Amino acid sequence: MLKVENILKKQHYALFGHSATKICRWTKKSLVDEDFCYKEKFYGIKSHLCCQMTPWLSCQNECIHCWRPIELNFKKLKVIKIEDPKKIISSCIVSQKRLLTGFGGNSRINKKKFKEAQEPRHFAISLIGEPTLYPKLSELIKELRKQGKTSFLVTNGLLPEKLKELHEKNALPTQLYISLNYPNEKIFRKFTKNEGKDSWKKLNKSLSLLSQLPTRRVIRITLVKRLNAEDKMLKDYAKLIKKASPDFVEVKSYMAVGFSRKRLGYERMLSHEEVKEYAKKLLEVLDKYKFLDEKKESRVVLIGKDKSKRRIKEEKF
Ligand code: SF4
Numbered sequence: 001m002l003k004v005e006n007i008l009k010k011q012h013y014a015l016f017g018h019s020a021t022k023i024c025r026w027t028k029k030s031l032v033d034e035d036f037c038y039k040e041k042f043y044g045i046k047s048h049l050c051c052q053m054t055p056w057l058s059c060q061n062e063c064i065h066c067w068r069p070i071e072l073n074f075k076k077l078k079v080i081k082i083e084d085p086k087k088i089i090s091s092c093i094v095s096q097k098r099l100l101t102g103f104g105g106n107s108r109i110n111k112k113k114f115k116e117a118q119e120p121r122h123f124a125i126s127l128i129g130e131p132t133l134y135p136k137l138s139e140l141i142k143e144l145r146k147q148g149k150t151s152f153l154v155t156n157g158l159l160p161e162k163l164k165e166l167h168e169k170n171a172l173p174t175q176l177y178i179s180l181n182y183p184n185e186k187i188f189r190k191f192t193k194n195e196g197k198d199s200w201k202k203l204n205k206s207l208s209l210l211s212q213l214p215t216r217r218v219i220r221i222t223l224v225k226r227l228n229a230e231d232k233m234l235k236d237y238a239k240l241i242k243k244a245s246p247d248f249v250e251v252k253s254y255m256a257v258g259f260s261r262k263r264l265g266y267e268r269m270l271s272h273e274e275v276k277e278y279a280k281k282l283l284e285v286l287d288k289y290k291f292l293d294e295k296k297e298s299r300v301v302l303i304g305k306d307k308s309k310r311r312i313k314e315e316k317f
């Protein structure tokens with residue numbers, strides 16, 4: 001077996017061909033009523049009902065802030081066969097149950113939540129890798145919807161044709177994110193180590209496309225000190241955000257977790273106050289957007305157009 005899989009297994013990833021799942025630390029915190037993730041606070045999804053997964057382990061980028069072990073060349077991973085979407089979903093649920101079993105014995109566990117967590121109702125398609133590289137992504141999202149589950153899809157936006165396909169096949173996720181950690185091409189190259197000739201152009205095409213997609217649309221900006229959080233970059237961020245016209249923008253600090261610590265470290269994180277300050281300055285160059293919410297523990301601020309659209313309807317969970 002290749003080294004990559006062994007390392008991921010040691011980190012409690014459950015693998016199924018080119019897909020994987022892993023219990024999120026916020027799911028664990030929620031199960032003992034300690035805390036929940038900022039997406040629960042902002043949008044109302046339930047952290048204890050969340051399945052964090054990816055249908056595709058490898059990615060075109062090697063982002064400097066990534067907590068995943070990107071040094072392990074995932075591109076070397078041989079894909080023997082394209083897994084069936086239904087099988088990926090059921091393997092995620094089976095793995096989630098298995099990974100949670102040990103947790104069930106915890107004396108602080110909230111028994112009601114633990115029982116509910118056996119059947120995840122929300123899929124966070126953002127664990128590792130780039131999900132739009134999975135050829136059957138449309139089928140997977142449609143199958144999740146058919147099973148009454150919500151889905152948040154986070155993409156690096158380098159495959160605009162895939163976003164177009166999701167739309168044409170009526171397979172858009174409940175909430176669609178594009179990661180935008182670069183105000184311009186120079187920072188994009190530095191941040192992602194992506195040498196693809198058209199990559200920046202493709203990202204911009206996805207941003208334009210995002211403005212027309214009939215689903216909840218989010219731009220996420222992860223700030224790293226001394227890299228992409230300068231005041232002189234604000235106008236360029238605003239231009240790209242206007243192009244995408246998202247419902248929400250999440251402005252958050254890079255967090256020194258996982259493998260990113262070797263590349264960046266704690267001193268490159270912004271404090272929550274610094275994140276808030278940057279978001280306020282961004283609002284000055286962005287019309288129609290306003291401050292909506294924040295979560296200090298996650299060093300994240302939410303800005304958006306319409307406060308009333310924030311929460312996802314309860315009956316969906
Ligand atoms: S939405 Fe994300 S952060 Fe929240 S519980 Fe799910 S995987 Fe974790």
